[in-house]
Amino acid sequence: MADGVFLALAVLTIGSAIAALEMRSLIYGSIALMGSLGGVAGFFFLLDAPFVALFQLAVYVGSIAVLILFTVMLVRRELIFRKVEDKRRRMAGIGLLLVFMVAVGAVVISSGIHDMETDSPPVDFRDIGADFLIYYWPALVVMALILSGAVTGALVLARREDGPD
Amino acid sequence: MALIEFVLVSVALLGVGIYGLAVKRNAIRMLFAVEIIINAANLNLVAFSRHVADSGGQSLALFSIAVAAAEVAVGLALVVVAYRMYRDIDIAKFRSLKG
Numbered sequence: 001m002a003d004g005v006f007l008a009l010a011v012l013t014i015g016s017a018i019a020a021l022e023m024r025s026l027i028y029g030s031i032a033l034m035g036s037l038g039g040v041a042g043f044f045f046l047l048d049a050p051f052v053a054l055f056q057l058a059v060y061v062g063s064i065a066v067l068i069l070f071t072v073m074l075v076r077r078e079l080i081f082r083k084v085e086d087k088r089r090r091m092a093g094i095g096l097l098l099v100f101m102v103a104v105g106a107v108v109i110s111s112g113i114h115d116m117e118t119d120s121p122p123v124d125f126r127d128i129g130a131d132f133l134i135y136y137w138p139a140l141v142v143m144a145l146i147l148s149g150a151v152t153g154a155l156v157l158a159r160r161e162d163g164p165d
Numbered sequence: 166m167a168l169i170e171f172v173l174v175s176v177a178l179l180g181v182g183i184y185g186l187a188v189k190r191n192a193i194r195m196l197f198a199v200e201i202i203i204n205a206a207n208l209n210l211v212a213f214s215r216h217v218a219d220s221g222g223q224s225l226a227l228f229s230i231a232v233a234a235a236e237v238a239v240g241l242a243l244v245v246v247a248y249r250m251y252r253d254i255d256i257a258k259f260r261s262l263k264g
Contacts, residue, residue, distance in 0.1 A: 006170060014177050017201045021185040026193055033197050040178075040204045043171065047215040052223050052230075056207070059230050064200070064237045071241045072193060079254055093188035101180040108172050116168040120218035127220040128227070136224060143231055150235035154242035160249075 006046060013039030026072045026080045034065040048122030171212035178205035192244045192254045196237065203233045 016035035023029040037060040044053035072080060108114075132140060178201055185198030207226045214222025244254060251258050 010170075010174050010177075013174065014181065017178055017181045020197050020201070021181065021189060021194055026191070029194065029197065033200065036178075036201065037204060040208055043174070043208055044211055047171070047211050049211050049215065049223050049226075052207075052211055052226050055227055055230055059234050060200075060204075064234055067237060067241060068193065068196070071244060074245060075193075075248060075254055076252070090188050093184045096187055097180045097184040100183060101176060104176050104180075105173060108176060109169065113172060114169050116216055118168070118216045118218065122215065123218060123220045123223060125223075128223050131220055131224050132227075136228075139228065143228060147231060147235050150239050154238040157239070157242040158245045 005042075009039050009042045009046070012036075013043070024081055026075070027069065030065060030068045030072055033068070034061050037061050037065065049125075051125040051128055168212055168216045171208060175205045175208045175212070178202070178208070190255050190257050192247065192256050192259075195256065196240050196244070199240075200233070200237070203229065 013036050016032040016039065019032035020029045020036055023032055037056065041053045041056040041061065044050070044056060182198045182202035182205065185201065186195055189195055189198065207229055210222045210226040210229065214220065214226070247259050248254050
């Protein structure tokens with residue numbers, strides 16, 4: 001069954017995911033989001049996928065969370081702390097969350113993956129590198145184009161036209 | 166290590182993300198919820214990749230992380246533009262589509 005590290009990571013990940021959505025301040029919320037993404041990276045380490053884990057740490061915790069923090073700091077101060085939401089809508093949301101988790105959890109538990117264990121050795125990360133260069137290189141090129149297009153698009157969107165010259 | 170534990174954590178993360186998307190009206194918090202959902206999907210991919218002992222799942226997770234980075238960049242730029250137009254990040258205020 002689950003060992004201590006797994007349980008600690010699960011509590012860290014899910015707890016900080018909830019904290020990221022529920023904290024009053026958006027800044028603390030984004031720091032909690034960092035904790036949640038780091039917890040997912042810990043799961044990747046547990047799953048013998050150190051390459052994906054380090055990629056997750058570098059891209060998510062290192063760049064996306066910092067990008068979010070900077071955007072939050074661009075927003076006016078009182079908006080960072082304001083929480084507008086309906087009480088009823090929130091109750092309905094919690095109900096939706098519980099129904100979803102119980103329903104999907106029951107389906108997953110009663111399905112065939114319940115007793116799936118593995119004795120196979122973990123995938124070597126050198127295989128991933130070989131796959132990337134042999135099978136997925138067109139996808140890598142497309143990905144590079146998408147990334148540069150997205151960054152250019154973001155720059156064009158966020159540009160001020162009325163700013164000081 | 167059993168696969169079911171990781172899948173259950175992933176279900177919990179997906180549930181939290183759906184809750185955030187359904188309840189929150191703050192645009193940045195909705196982006197947080199989308200990030201949480203994407204991470205639930207990645208966790209599933211890597212868990213199944215470990216248990217099937219195939220590197221395809223890990224490769225797909227790497228692509229997914231890269232696409233999520235692009236999505237966040239564009240999403241945050243949209244939030245900044247909307248904030249500049251409306252002086253607010255409440256999505257209920259973003260009513261008009263005119264520039």
